[in-house]
Each structure stands twice: as C-alpha cells, then as structure tokens.
Amino acid sequence: MLTKKRYSVKDMVLWTRKETFFYLFYAGVITVLYKVFGFTFLNVPWTPVALIGTAVAFMIGFQNNSAYGRIWEARKIWGAIVNTSRTWGMKVQDMVSNAHAPNPVSESVIKEEKRILVYRHVAWMTALRYAMRTRKSWETQHTSQTNREWRDMIHIPEEVSSLDDNLKLYLSDEERHYVMSKPNKQTALLYLQSAHIRKLKDVGLIWEFAFLELENVLEELFTHQGKSERIKNFPYPRQYASLSLYLTRVFALLLPFGLIPEFADIGQSMTDSFFLIGKYFIWVAVPFCAVVSWAFHTMERMARVGENPFEGTSNDVPISTISRGIEIDMRQMLDEDESIIPSQFPEEKHVQM
Incomplete structure (x- = not known):
C-alpha cells in the first residue's frame, strides 16, 4: 500500500482525535x-522529563524502522509473487503442447x-491472501x-466474501473440497499443481525439461509463500513494542509537570515589559504539551500499525489488489473474453485493498 494512500492533516487528526482531546484536557487540568x-508543588524538574523523552524518541525510532522494514519486506515478497506468477503463466502457455506427445x-x-x-494458480494466490488476512492473537x-x-470504510475483500466462495470460481468441486479440508490451503494447491504437471509429463503434453522448469517455478512460489x-x-x-508504548505514556503524563512551571517562569519574567502576555503566558503550555504528546503518541502508533503488514489496515500491503492484478493479466493472456474477467478492486478513501 505504498502508492495508494493520500493522507491529509485532517485524516491524521481524526485518526488520533481521542488522544488529542485527552492530552488537551489533561494539560488543561494540570495548568488550572x-x-x-496554587498547586505549585506540581513541579517536576525538566531534566528527567527530557531524559525520558530522549529515551522514548530512540525507542520509537527503532520501532518505526523495524515496522517499516517488515512492511517493505512484505511488499518485496508480493512483488516477487507478481513476477513469478507471470513467469508461471508464460511457461504454462508455451510448454503445454503436443510437441512431444506420443498421442x-x-x-x-x-x-x-x-x-x-492458470486458474489453480489464481486460487493459490486467493488462498494465500486469505491466510495473510486471518487475524492472529497478537494483532490488536x-x-x-x-x-x-x-x-468499516474500506471494506476489505477477505471480510466481504469467504474463501470457499472464491475458490468455486477457480477449482472443480473435488479439488475445492480437498483444499478446504487442509489447514494450509495454499500449500495444498501447490501440491495439486505439481501432481498435475507430472501427469501432463507422463502423457507427453509436457516434455522432461519443461517439467523441471515448471517445478522450479513452483519451488519459487513455495519460497515466496514461506x-x-x-x-x-x-x-x-x-518487549520492544510494549516498552515503547509504556514509555510514551509515562512521558506524556510527566510532560505537563515539567513544561507548565517552565512556561510559568517565562511568563513571570515577561510581566515587567509585557504584563498581559506574561500574566496569561502559562496557558500557552496547554496546546504546547498537547502537540508534543500528540507527536510522540502518533509516531508510536504509526509503528504499532505497521508491525503487521497483512492485518488489513490502511497502511498495509495491498495484497488483494496485487492478487487481482495478477489474475487479470493471466486471464487476459488466456485470451478470455473481457466480460468474464473480474475488474480490479476499487480504491476506497484513496486506499487499495
């Protein structure tokens, strides 16, 4: 999902509005x-607060780098699936023939x-994307x-229809029942592919070298799947994700106790020259605390969202769109009528599925 999103400031504010309101309210209460x-004892020296902020910044930076690494690796894997799928379609088209058939x-x-x-390969991609969208216990x-x-706004395809319904479009009933009976359905489909091309080799519709080439492509698909x-x-x-979350919350809670006295001192020093500004300058600490807390919270939350690139959020790899694009390409190469080839999943809110 690298080219599919167009976030605005409005989107970010809406996404974090609950936390933003909390930070504004919390800083306002401490300021009041x-x-x-006159609770001037609500004062924490700025140095330890700044040290915690520095530690949080390092932790969040590490978490963001790691999360982006997982997203980018997932995108490269599915990019490789695109290339290998096209290779599979090309070799199937050219290597299945009567050239070496005795009959x-x-x-x-x-x-x-x-x-x-080709259809069984599309079924494999479908099973794989459904497996990737399956919710794990740590995905929260x-x-x-x-x-x-x-x-709710983007309607992930895997949550709209079931895998069984989708496999009906690509497999015979016998194969579909076999695949649905297996815990790892995508692996079962690759086994069926291997058995099928071996059968074609036995009757001469695929010659020995072509059989080995197609088996090598299946091996690549197993690698990408793994x-x-x-x-x-x-x-x-x-341990890294939890520590970043807890330190961010501790920093956001301590920040007003360190900043508000600082703004009060600045305001006090301004009263001689700018009385009105100095008198009310302490209230500037409220939005300032909220902005700083929001920035740290948003960076930490972005890292959490990016940890699992197949979860189905708006920042994930668009595996449904990638799979459908491959299907369209391969079925066009079969010279199928355009009316029976499915269309690409539509973008919703500038988000590919």
Whole structure:
C-alpha cells in the first residue's frame, strides 16, 4: 500500500482525535491546578522529563524502522509473487503442447489444461491472501475505535466474501473440497499443481525439461509463500513494542509537570515589559504539551500499525489488489473474453485493498 494512500492533516487528526482531546484536557487540568488553585508543588524538574523523552524518541525510532522494514519486506515478497506468477503463466502457455506427445490431443484439450493450471494458480494466490488476512492473537489494531472506523470504510475483500466462495470460481468441486479440508490451503494447491504437471509429463503434453522448469517455478512460489507466512506468523517482539508504548505514556503524563512551571517562569519574567502576555503566558503550555504528546503518541502508533503488514489496515500491503492484478493479466493472456474477467478492486478513501 505504498502508492495508494493520500493522507491529509485532517485524516491524521481524526485518526488520533481521542488522544488529542485527552492530552488537551489533561494539560488543561494540570495548568488550572497550578495557576488557579496554587498547586505549585506540581513541579517536576525538566531534566528527567527530557531524559525520558530522549529515551522514548530512540525507542520509537527503532520501532518505526523495524515496522517499516517488515512492511517493505512484505511488499518485496508480493512483488516477487507478481513476477513469478507471470513467469508461471508464460511457461504454462508455451510448454503445454503436443510437441512431444506420443498421442496428440485436440487444441481444445490443450487450452483446457492451460486454463486449469492458470486458474489453480489464481486460487493459490486467493488462498494465500486469505491466510495473510486471518487475524492472529497478537494483532490488536481492530480493538481501536478509529482503526475500526477505517476498516468499516474500506471494506476489505477477505471480510466481504469467504474463501470457499472464491475458490468455486477457480477449482472443480473435488479439488475445492480437498483444499478446504487442509489447514494450509495454499500449500495444498501447490501440491495439486505439481501432481498435475507430472501427469501432463507422463502423457507427453509436457516434455522432461519443461517439467523441471515448471517445478522450479513452483519451488519459487513455495519460497515466496514461506517468506510471507514468516512475517505473518512471527510478531514484532513484544518487549520492544510494549516498552515503547509504556514509555510514551509515562512521558506524556510527566510532560505537563515539567513544561507548565517552565512556561510559568517565562511568563513571570515577561510581566515587567509585557504584563498581559506574561500574566496569561502559562496557558500557552496547554496546546504546547498537547502537540508534543500528540507527536510522540502518533509516531508510536504509526509503528504499532505497521508491525503487521497483512492485518488489513490502511497502511498495509495491498495484497488483494496485487492478487487481482495478477489474475487479470493471466486471464487476459488466456485470451478470455473481457466480460468474464473480474475488474480490479476499487480504491476506497484513496486506499487499495
């Protein structure tokens, strides 16, 4: 999902509005207690607050780099799936033929065998993207109200229809029932592909070298699948994520106690020259605290959202769009009628699925 989003300041404010209101309210309460009620003991030396802020900045920076690394690796994996899928379609088109068949078959039979191999590959991509969208216990972005609002607006395809319904479009009933009975459905589909091309080799519709070439492509697909599953099934280490979250909250809670006295002192020093400004200058600390807390919170939250690049948020890799794009390309290469080729999933809120 690298070219699919166009975020505005409005989007960011709406996404973090609850936290923003809390930071404004919290800083306002501390300021009222300090200024109006004279609770001047609500004072924390700025040095330890600044030290905690520095530690938080390092932790959040590390977390963001790691999260972006996971997103970028996932995007490269699915980019490789695009290339290997096109290679599969090309080799199937050219290598399944009567050239080495002792008993040649009709062109319609050849065309049907190619169609089955291509459709089964589309079924593999479909099963893989559904597996990547399956929610893991450590994926918690759906628990946030604003994240749920985004998910409700973008309608992830894997949440609209079931895998079984989708596989009906590409597989025979016998194969579909077999695949749905397996826990790892994408692996079962690649096994079916291997068995199919071996059968074609046995009857001479694929010669020995072509069989090995197609097996090598299947091996590449297994590699891409394994890499994608590794990211999906191995969460970002919780000790780093949890520490960043807790330190960010501690810093946001301590920040007003360090900044408000500083603004009070600045205001006091201004009263001789600018009485009105100096008298009310302490209130500038409220939006200032809120902005600083918002910046740290938003960076930390961006890192949390990016930890799991297949979760289905607006910042994730658009595996549904990628898969549908490959399907369209491969079915066009089969010279199918455009009316039966599905259209690309539409963008919603400038977000690809």
